[in-house]
Amino acid sequence: MNAKNHDFDLIIVGAGPAGFAxxxxxxxxxxxxxxxxxxxxxxxxxxxxxxxxDVVNQLYRMDQSLGEKFESFAQKIDSHGVRFVAPNHSFLDINYQNPNHGNAAGYISKRIDFDHFLFHQIKNQSNIEVFQSEKVLDIRRxxxxxxxxxxxxQLIARMMIGADGAHSIVNRKLGSIKVEKDHYCAGIRQYFEGVTGFHANQHIELxxxxxxxxxxxxxxxxPNGQANVGLGMLSSEVSKKKIDLKKALSDLIQSKPDLKERFKNAKALEKPQGFGLPIGSKKRPISGDRFLLLGDAAxxxxxxxGxxxxxxLRSGRIASExxxxxxxxQNFTADYLRKYDQMVYHKMWNELRISRRIQMLLRYPKLFxxxxNRANKNSSVRTLLTSMLDNVDLKKELVKPKFYLKLFFGG
Known part of the structure; x- marks a missing residue:
């Protein structure tokens, strides 16, 4: 399999979770x-x-020792649940179910730390050469x-992987995924310290x-008493409503009574940082002659x-096969590599499709x-919603009218 007239067999553009996996x-x-x-x-x-x-599970699926290394990784905190805050400001706390590995079903770790942990696992592998601080200018097949x-x-390889994120140059030069505002989210993040009022079990809050x-x-x-604060919206809504995301973030913190109290002694650690999220709300071609797209690039x-x-991680693991x-x-044709697309969507599409339908239900705040309100009054409903977090088949119920009819009539 060794390269002959090529510098490398495979070039992976992007060293984040997808490229790492x-x-x-x-x-x-x-x-x-x-x-x-x-x-x-x-x-x-x-x-x-x-x-x-799922992040933890993917690490264990790749290698038991990799999962164990992550469990002992210090730059993270356990998170044991999620708090959903409805448009009327009522909230619902849902605890994650028992984890498959380790002490928590979820964690929170700054990407500067988590991605460096992953990078450290591959940078010294004998068959891998890493080039940092190099901007890809052009790709030609x-x-x-x-x-x-x-x-x-300049390098030449038999095959290329695009794991270079939302603005992938591999996709731009070789692929065909276009930015569609109704299938793309705009996000903004800002780190703070001194935010108060978190759940004792360090729930993430939506x-x-x-x-x-x-x-x-x-x-x-x-970790270290800090908080990741931000908001995300469909790009189509941002355009239609002419929303300035930086201003919206600041206005929410200063105007919402529940937030204003929690942020009154908080200190911003950076200016708001914007980013794009190409969401999996439609199937797209994610391979072609001599290339595959992974993660956000796909x-x-x-x-x-979000x-x-x-x-x-999953797409990187599947791509390797x-x-x-x-x-x-010795077959690098689009027809042959399309099997990758089929497997990715076989593994992921059901959940992506349901998540898109749930996203669309959020257009109806009274329903939320x-x-x-029903879940807070009924432990059975709360238990069902807890199970839905990790069970795709149960999550399907959320997009069926009969689920809400049962809730309305006390079923």
Whole structure:
């Protein structure tokens, strides 16, 4: 499988969770791999910083020792649940169910720390060469392979992986995913210290204020008494309502009575940072001749929660299987690699589709208020909603009219 007239067998653009997972799974294969990232680690990644149970599970699926290393990783805190705040300001606390590994079903860790932890696991692998602080300027495909030009060098490989995020140059040069405002979210994040009023079990908080729907405002506790605060909205809504996200974030903190009290002694640690989230609310082609797209570059972010790390890791893990097969069979054609698309959507589409429908239900604030009020009064409803967090089949019930009819009539 070794490269002959190529510098590398495989070039992975992007060293975040998706690129990491792909490289890690191929670390013991007879493949010469290059990873190129425009930043130098440790580096920040604008994100909510919450790590779901699926993130932990993906690490364990890749390697038991990797999961165990993460469990002992110090730069994180346990999170044992989520608080949903309805448009009428009533709230519902839901505890995560028992984790499959470790002491918590969820964690929160700054991406500068979590991504550096992942990066540390691959940077010294014998078949992997890492190029940091190199910006990819151009990518061209020919009959022999794919040529890549950075601001420092030119390389050619048999195959390329786009794990370079929402603004992927691999997708731009080789793929066909376009930004569609109704399938894209705009987000903004700001770190604070001194925010008060967190749940004792460090629940993450999702506040569904009427003016943001179908988006939400979030507050996530962080290590060292800090907090990740932000909001995300569909780009189509931002455009239609002409919303300035930075101003909206500041206005919410200063005007909402429940927030104003909690932030009265808080200190902002940075200016608001904007970012884009290409959500997985429609199927798209995520492969082609000699390339695969992973994670955010493949638009695999959950439409309802905005969470993308678990799917990034999963897509990298799945991609490694099809990369190995492609080299084994010396077949890098679009037709052959389309099997990757099929497997990704086989594993993820059901949940992505349901999450999109739940996102659309958020356009009806009275419905959200009703569900939260019923759950607070009825332990059976609360138990059902808890189970829905991790069970896709149960989550389907949320998009069926009969679920709300049962709630209305006390079923």
């Amino acid at each position: 792909c490289a890690y799974q191929l670390r013991n294969q007879d493949l010469k791999i290059a990873i190129i990232d425009q930043a130098t680690f440790p580096r920040d990644k604008i994100c909510g910083d919450a790590l779901s149970a 020919n009959a022999e392979g794919i040529e890549l030009k950075t601001d420092k060098r 506040h569904f204020y009427k003016e943001l729907l179908p988006g939400y405002f979030w507050i996530f506790p962080l 638009s695999l972010i959950d439409p309802f929660t 969470e993308g790390i678990g799917n990034a 099809y990369i190995f097969k492609a080299f084994k069979n 208020n009703f569900v939260v």
